[in-house]
Amino acid sequence: MADALIHPSAVIEPGARIGAGVRIGPFCVVGPKVQLADGVELKSHVVVTGDTSVGEGTVIFPFASIGEVPQDLKFDGEDVRLKIGARNRIREYVTMNPGTAGGGSETVVGDDGLFMASSHVGHDCRIGNRVILANSVAIAGHCTLEDDVIVGGLSGVHQWVRIGRGAMIGAVTMVTADVIPYGLVQGPRGYLDGLNLVGLKRGGAARADIAALRALLSQLGGGAFRDTARTRAEAQVKGMERDVLDFILGPSDRGFLAPRSE
Template identity: 85%
Template sequence: MADALIHPTAVIEPGATIGTGVRIGPFCVVGPRVRLDDGVELKSHVVVSGDTSIGEETTVFPFASIGEVPQDLKFRGEDVRLEIGARNRIREYVTMNPGTAGGGGLTRVGDDGLFMASSHVGHDCRIGDRVILANSVAIAGHCVLEDDVIVGGLSGVHQWVRIGRGAMIGAVTMVTADVIPYGLVQGPRGHLDGLNLVGLRRRGASRADIAALRDLLGALGRGSFRDAARQRADGSVTTMERDVLDFILGPSDRSFLAPRPE
């Protein structure tokens, strides 16, 4: 606990590992198997439990519950983990659960994410780097969100769904199938609504990159995503097109969100 600043009302159970420069505010509870890396801050009234690690310089805001047992009726107290990366901002009332035996026993959250108030990361999820979950977003168990995904407020993601890198989900959307990289999804029952142009431009995508992705999206919309992807996979494609094709042809038994029928 070198150089850690711990409020006298906080409860740090024996066995917890506390890094250099950690700040733990009033009425926090840190369990015996928790590891807080250097520079982590728990504001106040934060509960971190289970076999949970939180990466350096992550800040957790009041009333978050991190590492409590998964919301899965099949869970019987197995040895499971939650790993959270560096420099995340975990806001008020956020919940993040560890894995389950049926899902590999691990929930992993990447670096530099923003998890806004009352958002939830379910058991056995894989959350990439620079992911943003807006207020009250619910990510069900076994989901994969790749790097740079943004999910708008009050949205839900069905269990086992994958969302590809750079995709954006609009507010108040229910996502029930896989979302291709760089896609834009919105609507009460989400449909693929083109490309996430704002995100692409922020990533420095050129006009040629965007034109190629639009052409690919048009080809995908004319039939089976997997059949169209196989036809293109052996040709000359851009790096971003390759991201989409590899995602579509990757291991998944779910369907894909498609453009809304005209």
Template identity: 80%
Template sequence: MADAQIHPSAVIEPGAQIGAGCQIGAFCVVGPQVRLADGVTLKSHVVVTGETSVGEGTVIFPFASIGEIPQDLKFKGERARLDIGARNRIREYVTMNPGTEGGGGLTRVGDDGLFMAGCHVAHDCQIGDRVILVNNASVAGHCVLGDDVIVGGLSGVHQFVRIGRGAMIGAVTMVTADVIPYGLVQGPRGHLDGLNLVGLKRRGASRAEIAALREMLGGLSHGSFRDGARARAAGEVSAMEREVLDFILGPSDRSFLTPRDA
């Protein structure tokens, strides 16, 4: 606890590991299996419990509940973990749950994410780096979100769904099937509405790369995504196209969101 600042009203249970320079505010509760890396800040009224690790420089805001048991009736108290990466911003009333035996026992959150007020990350999720969940977005169990994904406010992601890197989900959208990398999803019952062009440009994608992705997406939309991807993968494609094709051909029991008229 070198140089840690802990408010007198905070409860730090025996066994908790508190890194150098941590700041733990009023009325926080830190459980006995919790590990806070250097420079973690718990603002006030934060509960961190279970076998939970929080990475360096992460800030957790008031009334967040981190590491409580999964909202899964199959959970029987088995060992399960929640690993949160570095420099995340976890805002008010956010909930994050550890894994379950049926899902590998681990929920993992990457680095540099922003989880706005009221968001939920369920058991066994795998969340990449630089992910943004806007206010009251909820991600159900066993989901995989790639790096740089944005999920809009009041949106929900169905269990076992994969969302590829750089995809963007609009506000008030229900995502019930896999979303290709760099896809743009909108609508109350989400459908693929092209590419996340803003995100691609921010990542430095060239016009040629974006045009190739558009052309490929148009070809895949006429029939089975997987059949089209297999045929396309047999030819010469760019690195970005290969990433999308590998995602489509990867292991999943779910279908894919497609354009509304596909």
């Protein structure tokens, strides 16, 4: 606990590993298997429990519950883990659950994410780097969100769904199937509404790459994702277009969101 600043009202159970420069505010509870890396800050009234590791520089705000048992009736007390990366901002009332034996026993959250108030990361999820979940977003179990995904407020993501890198989900949207990389999804029952052009431009994507993605998206019209992807994959496609094709040809339990039919 070198250089750690711990409020007298906080409860640090024996066995917890506390890194240098950690700050733990009033009325926090840290369980015996928890690892807090250097520079982690728990503001106040934060619970971190279970076999949970929190990466360097992550800040967790009041009333967040991190590492409690998964919300899965099949869970029977087996050894499971939650790994949270570095420099995340985990806001008020956020919940993050560890894995289950049926899903690999591990939930993983990447680096530099923003998890706004009351958002939820379910068991066995894989959350990439620089992911943003707006207020009250619910990510169900076994989901994968790749790097740079943004999910708008009050949205829900069905279990086993994959969301490709750089995709944007609009607010108040229910995502029931996979979302291709760089896709834009909106609507109460989400549909693919083109590309996340704002995200692509902010990320410095070249015009040629955006044009190639637009052409590919037009070929995917009607939802024949896998057939089209197999045909295009035979060509020497690289860059962002290859990202989309590889994602489509990867394992999926949910199918894909397609453009809305007119």
